[in-house]
Amino acid sequence: MSEAVGLQVKDLVASYEGAEVVHGLGFSIKPSEFVTLLGPSGCGKSTTLRCVAGLHRIDSGLIAIGDTTVADGHTHVRPEHRRVNMVFQSYAVWPHMSVFDNVAYGLRMAKVGKAEMIRRVNEMLELVGLAEFANRSATGLSGGQQQRVALARALATRPRILLLDEPLSNLDSVLRARMRTEILRIQRETSTTTLYVTHDCSEALSMSDRIVVLDQGRINQIGQPKELYDLPANRFVARFLGPANFAAANVIRVQGDEISVVCPGLASAPAFVMKNGHASRPAEGSTIDLVMRPERLRLQPPGETSGSNSFVATVLRRDFLGSKSELTLASGAMTLACEVPRDALSRVRDDAATLFIDPDDLTWVPHEARSADQA
Amino acid sequence: MAMTTTTGAPTTTPSIGNAVTVSFRDLSEYAVTGVLIVTMLLLVGLPMAFVILSAVLKDPFLITSGFSFEAIRAVYTSSQIWYSAWQTVAMAVSVGVVSTAIGGLLAWTLTRFRLPASGFLETTVIVPLFLSPLVGAIAWVALASPRSGVLNDLLTMASAPEWMRINIMSIGGIAFVMIFHYIPYGFLFLSSALRNTDANLEEASYMCGGNVPKTALKVVLPLLRSSSLSSLLFITILAAGEFSVPAILGANGKYVPLSVYLYEAVHGFPQDYSRATAIGTMMIAVSLTAFYFYRRSVRDSRRFVTVTGRGFAARQIDPGRWRIPILTVFGIYALVTVVLPYLALLFICFTRFRTGDLATTVFTAYNVVNVFGHPGVQSALVNTIELSIIVPALCVLIGVVLVYLHERMRLPGAGFATYIATAPIAVSGIVFATGVFVIYIYTPLYATIWLIAIALVAHYIAHTVRIAGNGLTQIDVSLEEAAQINGASRPRVLWSVVAPLLRPSIFSAFILIYVFTVREVNTSILLYSPSSLLLSVLSWNYMADGSLAEAAVVGMIQTVLMVAGIVLARLFLGVSTTRNAM
Numbered sequence: 001m002s003e004a005v006g007l008q009v010k011d012l013v014a015s016y017e018g019a020e021v022v023h024g025l026g027f028s029i030k031p032s033e034f035v036t037l038l039g040p041s042g043c044g045k046s047t048t049l050r051c052v053a054g055l056h057r058i059d060s061g062l063i064a065i066g067d068t069t070v071a072d073g074h075t076h077v078r079p080e081h082r083r084v085n086m087v088f089q090s091y092a093v094w095p096h097m098s099v100f101d102n103v104a105y106g107l108r109m110a111k112v113g114k115a116e117m118i119r120r121v122n123e124m125l126e127l128v129g130l131a132e133f134a135n136r137s138a139t140g141l142s143g144g145q146q147q148r149v150a151l152a153r154a155l156a157t158r159p160r161i162l163l164l165d166e167p168l169s170n171l172d173s174v175l176r177a178r179m180r181t182e183i184l185r186i187q188r189e190t191s192t193t194t195l196y197v198t199h200d201c202s203e204a205l206s207m208s209d210r211i212v213v214l215d216q217g218r219i220n221q222i223g224q225p226k227e228l229y230d231l232p233a234n235r236f237v238a239r240f241l242g243p244a245n246f247a248a249a250n251v252i253r254v255q256g257d258e259i260s261v262v263c264p265g266l267a268s269a270p271a272f273v274m275k276n277g278h279a280s281r282p283a284e285g286s287t288i289d290l291v292m293r294p295e296r297l298r299l300q301p302p303g304e305t306s307g308s309n310s311f312v313a314t315v316l317r318r319d320f321l322g323s324k325s326e327l328t329l330a331s332g333a334m335t336l337a338c339e340v341p342r343d344a345l346s347r348v349r350d351d352a353a354t355l356f357i358d359p360d361d362l363t364w365v366p367h368e369a370r371s372a373d374q375a
Numbered sequence: 376m377a378m379t380t381t382t383g384a385p386t387t388t389p390s391i392g393n394a395v396t397v398s399f400r401d402l403s404e405y406a407v408t409g410v411l412i413v414t415m416l417l418l419v420g421l422p423m424a425f426v427i428l429s430a431v432l433k434d435p436f437l438i439t440s441g442f443s444f445e446a447i448r449a450v451y452t453s454s455q456i457w458y459s460a461w462q463t464v465a466m467a468v469s470v471g472v473v474s475t476a477i478g479g480l481l482a483w484t485l486t487r488f489r490l491p492a493s494g495f496l497e498t499t500v501i502v503p504l505f506l507s508p509l510v511g512a513i514a515w516v517a518l519a520s521p522r523s524g525v526l527n528d529l530l531t532m533a534s535a536p537e538w539m540r541i542n543i544m545s546i547g548g549i550a551f552v553m554i555f556h557y558i559p560y561g562f563l564f565l566s567s568a569l570r571n572t573d574a575n576l577e578e579a580s581y582m583c584g585g586n587v588p589k590t591a592l593k594v595v596l597p598l599l600r601s602s603s604l605s606s607l608l609f610i611t612i613l614a615a616g617e618f619s620v621p622a623i624l625g626a627n628g629k630y631v632p633l634s635v636y637l638y639e640a641v642h643g644f645p646q647d648y649s650r651a652t653a654i655g656t657m658m659i660a661v662s663l664t665a666f667y668f669y670r671r672s673v674r675d676s677r678r679f680v681t682v683t684g685r686g687f688a689a690r691q692i693d694p695g696r697w698r699i700p701i702l703t704v705f706g707i708y709a710l711v712t713v714v715l716p717y718l719a720l721l722f723i724c725f726t727r728f729r730t731g732d733l734a735t736t737v738f739t740a741y742n743v744v745n746v747f748g749h750p751g752v753q754s755a756l757v758n759t760i761e762l763s764i765i766v767p768a769l770c771v772l773i774g775v776v777l778v779y780l781h782e783r784m785r786l787p788g789a790g791f792a793t794y795i796a797t798a799p800i801a802v803s804g805i806v807f808a809t810g811v812f813v814i815y816i817y818t819p820l821y822a823t824i825w826l827i828a829i830a831l832v833a834h835y836i837a838h839t840v841r842i843a844g845n846g847l848t849q850i851d852v853s854l855e856e857a858a859q860i861n862g863a864s865r866p867r868v869l870w871s872v873v874a875p876l877l878r879p880s881i882f883s884a885f886i887l888i889y890v891f892t893v894r895e896v897n898t899s900i901l902l903y904s905p906s907s908l909l910l911s912v913l914s915w916n917y918m919a920d921g922s923l924a925e926a927a928v929v930g931m932i933q934t935v936l937m938v939a940g941i942v943l944a945r946l947f948l949g950v951s952t953t954r955n956a957m
Binding site for chain 2: 053054055078079080081082084085086088089090092094095096105106109110150153157
């Protein structure tokens, strides 16, 4: 494999059909790193990817692959000269060619010698598990197989950056899970620098070294999956990475990394303490939003004394989901979601449930006006 | 670029050639667009403009001769012309309605019932599209002219009563021949709409308790409303400009459409091009009105029809005891449109000196030998073959370039050029030819087949634009992007990905224009000269001289040319003529 290089994107501005959709994006990828652009549809993540590929012209900013600037406001290196490769959402496997010819295309364009070309195509087909399909026509393949052909084709040219544009969105859920591990395995084996685009948070969390969360053409947060999930920078990130309950809280005291708050929105205004994982600290007397992940909320066994970090609620609905159960509860003016083990469901009383959350499981985001809502 | 490098030094700085600056790109884009628009205006816009301009010039061929509204006044105040305009519209709309209804019924039957050999049945319905209306008219004169038609002779031999005799040379006869020529258009319009309509919509109606006829009435028909309207208007435009069928069948002067008056103004004595172009303006007004509503209906039908790449599981009903009646209808259709006319043509070709009694028929090759010995026929054959290769080649080339620049390169102005290119659909061949004639009369192109070629290319680009456009939209853009990102340059992408995927569309566009060119008579009848004679003109001239047998022989030669072209395309290029025709 060629020595991996990084990618740098600076102040990227791009328009789509006349409207500016990417407003000054900046991030970088280290050699061999797997970075995901995560965001809802229309957030500009695909446009950003296409800018890196060279399929979309940027308005201003800079894109550099390794030490080479491939795009700024004035120059635009055409995609065929960027030495990157891409897996398209629709796979884009050429229907008039065999599997072999699809994978060999880029190598032929690069005028790789015949013996070397055959060896590398076979190596790629081996890698994606399609060795025996080489001479098949591309039209007869299933979705998953087409996906593998697209991946093999993209890797065959040993691209400096591998770009993947929602590659799993057209697959059914079982196949999606399998391809997820497959793509990751191949990425690790080839140690190709990878930029992956998706709107699916579980794909992003499970595959990425780092995630760039985008919303409306702007970056909300960049970080490792666990970091983003446990310490979201704002409400959007918290919610986009998984279900979350938000509760407005008044900061009473900040001591070291321990924050004490009171939640007036919950029944009988309970007090909470939490460990501050963020770099910044809230000011005493200010308002913040507590983030309570449904799986971190625990049902207090009846009769146990409730102290700090717990509050009472009434059960509105119980949903049995097999491996676990989901409760919808009301406390004060708020409605909350809570995940409980399946056997805990029978032990909870409708009118008086007590919920507890560990100080280490609690985090906060800056307060936003919509106070009482849940995931 | 070296993608094979295993040392991976990624510092190759892009050369100047790769770094296309934005301003240069814009400049070349404007140049290409300018050339495109000017070409389309000269080729297509100018003839149409000159039809209108010549109508108000003192000398229709001289732009500096000053204005005169004499011809316009004469035409627009003539009660004879207004009566003809009314007749033209009434006939065209009737033909449109009936052809769409029959075509639609055939389409619904074929898509929704499980029938044996449905592919063959579909081809059967399409066949008249590839036969010439002129040849069809000649054949029906042979079959059912009141005095010597073969069918009428058979009726006499069977001593059938007088009222059963068929008179094809009547208003009903003209309508009949036109309808059977235009049914395939209605069929294609509606079968593509039906195929693109999710069968689930109908199944939902069955779930709600609707039976087959109720579902057809309440769900299918409303869904097809816009497509039916498009079909009706499209056929109306074509039928309003149709010249050969009413001119040959004549109806004893009871039905004289505008196209025939225009023809008479050009070929009568004295020749009157001012009058011809004045009548042309009236025909343009008629067809533009229909075209306006056609465009609207096409837009509406896009809204209704769900077009996705994935095929719907077509739900097909078992016809049960209706199977035999349905197949019988298709059999009768084939008999009337193909079998009877061409048997009659063959019969006329190989008989002589018939005296009203079929029993005394003498079979001979005299007519065939006679026609082939005629030097005019040989040159007409060569001219026709030349023209029918030049015209489709140019049409396909221009059409594909237009569509690619518009749809893929998104060049500013390419959309406008494409719009101009599709306009001639609204102008009938005979009117368009009038415009071409007045422009080129003093140029060296006059009296060559190139004059006819220009007129036909301009007139037919619209079809290649449509077919190539449909073909291109079916090619996912990411297929091209994937090639680009694998290192292929723009020309390389075109050659290795676009061309092979577009090939079926290109071939079927070519073969469609080939057939149109071989059978064409509405345009060439105004533009031919003794040195640029075509088969279709020749058969028309034989017919005008009353030489039915010779006309039939030439008609057969034309038919053989068309069939040979289609068969060759099927065999060697694998072109499906039925799918992409519309």
